[in-house]
Amino acid sequence: MDSLLNWTKKVLKGGKGARDLGLGDLFRTFSQLLSMNNRALELISDASEKLGGNYVFDRQYIEKITSEILDAVEKQVILLDILAPGKYKALFGSFYRLKGEIEAELSGRPARAIKDFILFYQEIDRDMADAVGGKNVALAEIKRQLGMNIPPSCAVTTAAFDAFVKKNNLDELINDTLSRMDKGLISAEEASKKIQSEIEVSPLPVTLQFQLNKAALLLMQEHPSSTLFLAMRSSAPEEDGDNSLAGQFKSLLNVPPFFVEKAYKIVVASLFSKWVLEYRRTLAPIFRRPEMAVVLQKMVDAAASGVLFTMDPSDPCQDHMIIRANWGLGTTVVSGKDKNDRFLVSRSDPGKIVSMDIMQKRFKEIPVAPGGTKRVEVPEELQLKSCLSIEQIGELGSMAMKIERHFKRPQDIEFSVTGQGQIVILQTRPLRLNKVPDARPVGVAELSRKYRVISKGRGVIVQSGIGSGPVYIFRYEHDLDGVPQGAVLVARFPSPILASVLSRCSALLVESGSETCHLAAIAREHRIPAIFGLTGISETLKNGMVVTVDAEEDVIYEGEVRELQFYTISADPIEESKEYRLLRRILKKIEPLNLIDPADPDFRPEACRTLHDIIRFTHEKGVEEIISHLMENRFDASSPLHKLVWKVPLDLVIIDLGGGVEEGADADIDISQITSLGLREMLEALAIPGVWSSEPVPVDVRSFIASITRTFSPEISRPEFIGQNLAVVSRHYTNLALRLGYHFNMIDTYVGDEVSDNYIYFRFFGGVTELPQRRRRATLIGMILSENDFLVEQREDMVIGRLKGMTKDEILQRLHMLGMLVGFTRQLDVFMTGEKSIEEQLENFRRFMEVKNGKRQQSHQHPDSR
Amino acid sequence: MGNGNSPTSILILDDEPIVSKRLKPFLERKGYEIEAFTDSLQALERVKQRPFNIIITDLKMEGLDGMQFLTKVKEELSPETEIIVITGFATLATAKQSFQKGVFDFLAKPFKLAELEEVVKKAEMKIKKGQQQ
Numbered sequence: 001m002d003s004l005l006n007w008t009k010k011v012l013k014g015g016k017g018a019r020d021l022g023l024g025d026l027f028r029t030f031s032q033l034l035s036m037n038n039r040a041l042e043l044i045s046d047a048s049e050k051l052g053g054n055y056v057f058d059r060q061y062i063e064k065i066t067s068e069i070l071d072a073v074e075k076q077v078i079l080l081d082i083l084a085p086g087k088y089k090a091l092f093g094s095f096y097r098l099k100g101e102i103e104a105e106l107s108g109r110p111a112r113a114i115k116d117f118i119l120f121y122q123e124i125d126r127d128m129a130d131a132v133g134g135k136n137v138a139l140a141e142i143k144r145q146l147g148m149n150i151p152p153s154c155a156v157t158t159a160a161f162d163a164f165v166k167k168n169n170l171d172e173l174i175n176d177t178l179s180r181m182d183k184g185l186i187s188a189e190e191a192s193k194k195i196q197s198e199i200e201v202s203p204l205p206v207t208l209q210f211q212l213n214k215a216a217l218l219l220m221q222e223h224p225s226s227t228l229f230l231a232m233r234s235s236a237p238e239e240d241g242d243n244s245l246a247g248q249f250k251s252l253l254n255v256p257p258f259f260v261e262k263a264y265k266i267v268v269a270s271l272f273s274k275w276v277l278e279y280r281r282t283l284a285p286i287f288r289r290p291e292m293a294v295v296l297q298k299m300v301d302a303a304a305s306g307v308l309f310t311m312d313p314s315d316p317c318q319d320h321m322i323i324r325a326n327w328g329l330g331t332t333v334v335s336g337k338d339k340n341d342r343f344l345v346s347r348s349d350p351g352k353i354v355s356m357d358i359m360q361k362r363f364k365e366i367p368v369a370p371g372g373t374k375r376v377e378v379p380e381e382l383q384l385k386s387c388l389s390i391e392q393i394g395e396l397g398s399m400a401m402k403i404e405r406h407f408k409r410p411q412d413i414e415f416s417v418t419g420q421g422q423i424v425i426l427q428t429r430p431l432r433l434n435k436v437p438d439a440r441p442v443g444v445a446e447l448s449r450k451y452r453v454i455s456k457g458r459g460v461i462v463q464s465g466i467g468s469g470p471v472y473i474f475r476y477e478h479d480l481d482g483v484p485q486g487a488v489l490v491a492r493f494p495s496p497i498l499a500s501v502l503s504r505c506s507a508l509l510v511e512s513g514s515e516t517c518h519l520a521a522i523a524r525e526h527r528i529p530a531i532f533g534l535t536g537i538s539e540t541l542k543n544g545m546v547v548t549v550d551a552e553e554d555v556i557y558e559g560e561v562r563e564l565q566f567y568t569i570s571a572d573p574i575e576e577s578k579e580y581r582l583l584r585r586i587l588k589k590i591e592p593l594n595l596i597d598p599a600d601p602d603f604r605p606e607a608c609r610t611l612h613d614i615i616r617f618t619h620e621k622g623v624e625e626i627i628s629h630l631m632e633n634r635f636d637a638s639s640p641l642h643k644l645v646w647k648v649p650l651d652l653v654i655i656d657l658g659g660g661v662e663e664g665a666d667a668d669i670d671i672s673q674i675t676s677l678g679l680r681e682m683l684e685a686l687a688i689p690g691v692w693s694s695e696p697v698p699v700d701v702r703s704f705i706a707s708i709t710r711t712f713s714p715e716i717s718r719p720e721f722i723g724q725n726l727a728v729v730s731r732h733y734t735n736l737a738l739r740l741g742y743h744f745n746m747i748d749t750y751v752g753d754e755v756s757d758n759y760i761y762f763r764f765f766g767g768v769t770e771l772p773q774r775r776r777r778a779t780l781i782g783m784i785l786s787e788n789d790f791l792v793e794q795r796e797d798m799v800i801g802r803l804k805g806m807t808k809d810e811i812l813q814r815l816h817m818l819g820m821l822v823g824f825t826r827q828l829d830v831f832m833t834g835e836k837s838i839e840e841q842l843e844n845f846r847r848f849m850e851v852k853n854g855k856r857q858q859s860h861q862h863p864d865s866r
Numbered sequence: 867m868g869n870g871n872s873p874t875s876i877l878i879l880d881d882e883p884i885v886s887k888r889l890k891p892f893l894e895r896k897g898y899e900i901e902a903f904t905d906s907l908q909a910l911e912r913v914k915q916r917p918f919n920i921i922i923t924d925l926k927m928e929g930l931d932g933m934q935f936l937t938k939v940k941e942e943l944s945p946e947t948e949i950i951v952i953t954g955f956a957t958l959a960t961a962k963q964s965f966q967k968g969v970f971d972f973l974a975k976p977f978k979l980a981e982l983e984e985v986v987k988k989a990e991m992k993i994k995k996g997q998q999q
Contacts, residue, residue: 050976053888054978054979054980055976055977055978055979056885056888056889056952056975056976056977056978056979056982057884057975057976058880058882058884058885058954058975058976059882059884060882060954060975061954061975061976064954442895443895443896443897444895445897552892552895553895574884574887574888577884577887578884579882579884
């Protein structure tokens, strides 16, 4: 904090009051704000790129990058406050709240990010395993991502466990007992008894009692029944990890609501069973403090139930999965005491039954009226009948393979089939294999002898992993309905509309685009193996042909490479490691942008929900503030304010920070008086005949254009400058903010001799048409930027392009292109009525560049050359 | 690699488990023989038992730090082993010092898998050349 104070003083040169900032201080502050803005955005995209699996990073990196981002954003907030003292006070509140939350994530335990005792599944995502345990997360994902049936459920969090432990001072007892056990003073059995009996007599905190009962009653209201109550299952964060505690904790079936508190304690106490403590003693060092979350779910009216292993644990190389099932509840299957039906189903053709063993099933377990379950005899005519129909077995098989593919691990799945024949997934967790199949992963050299290599080392890996399936080549928007489950989706452009079908694909191949575009972020979010930048791949591949995408090595093979399928599901997915989860959770508070339109009444400090929102807000307001400051001494001889008088009706005001406009120039200047390298280049491009008004604009739109070169923002303090097109320049620096036709375009650039200083930041969003058309225009712009070496990010109708580390000439070439792009895309969204238009307009722009650039040579005179 | 066709052996040492977790399967698929450690003393014990062609190590670690570890390996246990240092920016200056100890190369974390592979291949070439002479 001290260093921050010093820093602020330095910005203000001796800490003078902000109100009497001289022009010099004002500009210095403003350009610092701009540079912090760029720095923060760059750091964010650096962090987000790391999630694709292509990098090696550690916790140290997460800590470092997070603190750098926080630092840059904090400075921005302070700088804005220097420009407009006290005006956006609430921004400090938003920032420090987010900073607190992010730091709590980093520090892990002490300040738990999730404080709720109960979470319903719509609130749970996959990065919350620490709070709700793997089982809850898996069920929530199965429902949301795969659309499968699960019982009405909610999670009792580890925060609830913490509160329970804290209220009864159980930590002390647990630590004490465990350490005595470790020293060999008491046996595991004694330790277990001591802790468990204490848990049983300890009362739950009142809030937890209340919330638990409320949740139970809510769940009971779904499909009310006189015999069906609740199930409680353990969901310990460490249960489904690398160790073999899976399945060692208690689950209770058909718990009536009045018994929920007691049942909760029984499940929690199973964390300290004799067996678990023995295990903990031998492997003690790898454990952190024991803790538990619980699954609370409504019982299913089960005609039959069972367990499915997606692989044979003792012989994983076999191409089958195993289903065991019985009538009634699954207890008789899990306990292993009773005979039950056994089905083997093909893995490679999940609808196909390999074998059926129908046993005589004499007993089943059913839920009963006061609560609990009862063992009853199976009616004789059903004893020798298969408890699952052929269709149900096939359906289960395909569901299981989807689940396995989604979690990238072999799965141990519990299910029920209702009286109506509907399959419901009760829980799923990683299956432990007794025999690990060929621990040594297969190399490319070996595989390429056996399978035909279609492409190798040609693209950019956006999300690592392995996927195979039939090729589906995407061309037009309406094609999307036809994308089959498990397809390898192939597209020419990283169109954001592909996001909607990505979760059902096994891999994604795109001809253009990069790690930073929007679709790449979605592929990472869904962990879909993805390779971008594969020029011509949509021509090479044919619809329906089966390929295997190895997005670890950047190889595409013809056919299904089973050796690799195996490798990918038997290895622990790196994306599920603690570091990946932590970085994802932190980025959720940093990266998403919610504040887009400055004209929106919600464009205010209190509405900033992420650091990106704050970055966006300070930038917008910073520009606004500098304009209004400068308005106080407008257009007199000493003023740095100039108005461009030009044949192109751009209506541009230029603020010269020094060296950007010819010395001694009047308030009104013409283009020849502009000495700012970047601005001059862009304006020259716009001045090429036909660039500004190239498109065939319908007549009634002409007047429209005149009116919309000025748009409005209700918050801006000076009505005369509403929506003013503005350039803030020095010799080497340009910040050009354009509001044309209801879209907002900002170009921020530095052009100098030092390669490492040079950059271009480009942002574009909005438009006058409906979102799909605006989105298409943004996609088109993104592709054009991409072709010109920009790193591109797109969200809905907003596109951001960044570029750096280029020579002065290279930067100027790009700025020239941007000038043309500004002219070309002005009204373009109006014409972008189909997905196909993206491709057409891209072609148009290429032609446009070619034709007009011929004229560049003639009309272009570099400011430097005069 | 010492004799004929046996694969190049690599020891990875980093106290953050995620590093080995990512590197081990990646390098194994490339045909290398990998042993991974998070504890420098255990790694040192292992080097005493058997030599490795290449060691990939972090510098900043609890207990015996990476610099001490690689000094011991280079000066006492196995001078012919090529060492690649992987470290965060904070210790980059130290990393440069490590060249004096005869370190082959260093990489700043975070790095791309392909970058590491490149360095490993170069180290392998150097070893091969040395053997031919």
